[in-house]
Amino acid sequence: MKAVVLLSVLGCALAQERLFSWSDPGQPIQPDPTDNACVTDVASCGCCLMQKQMWKMESFFNMSLNELQRGLDRAHAVLNNIRVSRSAFSVALTDSRLCVGPNREDSVLKYGKVFINLGEGYNSSSGVFTAPRSGVYSLALTLYSDSGSAGSVLAACARLRLNGRTIASPTEKNTQDQEDSASALLAVQMLAGDHLDVSLPAGCFLCDDNNHYNTFTGFLLYSTD
Known part of the structure; x- marks a missing residue:
């Protein structure tokens, strides 16, 4: 019980915002309104104000520096994403004199001359390009054929296929x-893992040499994943 009373009295004493003099214990004193560095020491006051301004400037500088660092980190992330998502290929049918076809059945063209294969999406052994990322791709296909003599049947034709479905079929047939x-x-909008190839239809034939008339090119315009 005594302990409870003592704690209560101590709490009341601490709760009172009063100042006491060391020279005359027990006698409360009133705070001196002139006890201020800016009143008693003008130089000290100026130093304090300068210190506050320096703190403000330091705080503003740190905030600006942190914001610049965040912006730099975002820029690095964007550049890394662009670097990872790079995909481009450009191939030609052959590097020497060669005619392909005509065949009795459709067949996939295998372009043997590789100019660029950034991202390793094009497989020259199978003639198939596999999209590494989902996005919009720019595709270009050029065809050339030589019938051998005037009046012979000319059949420069091919089919650009996405997952086995024809999306373009440039054709030139005449005599x-x-x-x-x-x-x-x-x-073309493609998803990651989609397959793209060029099919030579039955009865069509293409001729090429080191001038590279027959080309197949594609690259990622922008990713959507």
Whole structure:
């Protein structure tokens, strides 16, 4: 019981915001309104104000520096994402004189001359490009054929296929020219893992040499994943 009373009295004493003099214990004193560095020492007051301004400047500098660092980190993240998502290929049918077809059945063209294969999406052994990321791709296909002599049947044709479905079919068939060409240029939405190839239809044939008339090109415009 005595302990409870003592704690209560001590709490009341501490709760009172009063100042006591060391020279005359027990006698409360009133705070001196002139006890201020800015009143008694002008130089000290100026120093304090300068210190406050320095603290403000330091705080503002730190905030600005942190914001710049966050912006730099975001820029690095964007650049790394662009670097990782790079995908481009450009191939030609051959590097020497060669005619492919005509065949009795459709067949996938295997382009042997690789100019660029950034991201290793194009497989020259199978003739298939596999999209590494989902996004919009720019695709271009050029065809050239030589019938050998005027009046012969000219059949420069091919099918650009996405997952086995034809999305473009440039064709040039006639008996008026010894040689002719066709082309296709388009933008296509693709998902990661989609397959793209060029099919040579039955009865069509293409001819090429080191001038690289027959080309297949594609690159990622922007990713959507």
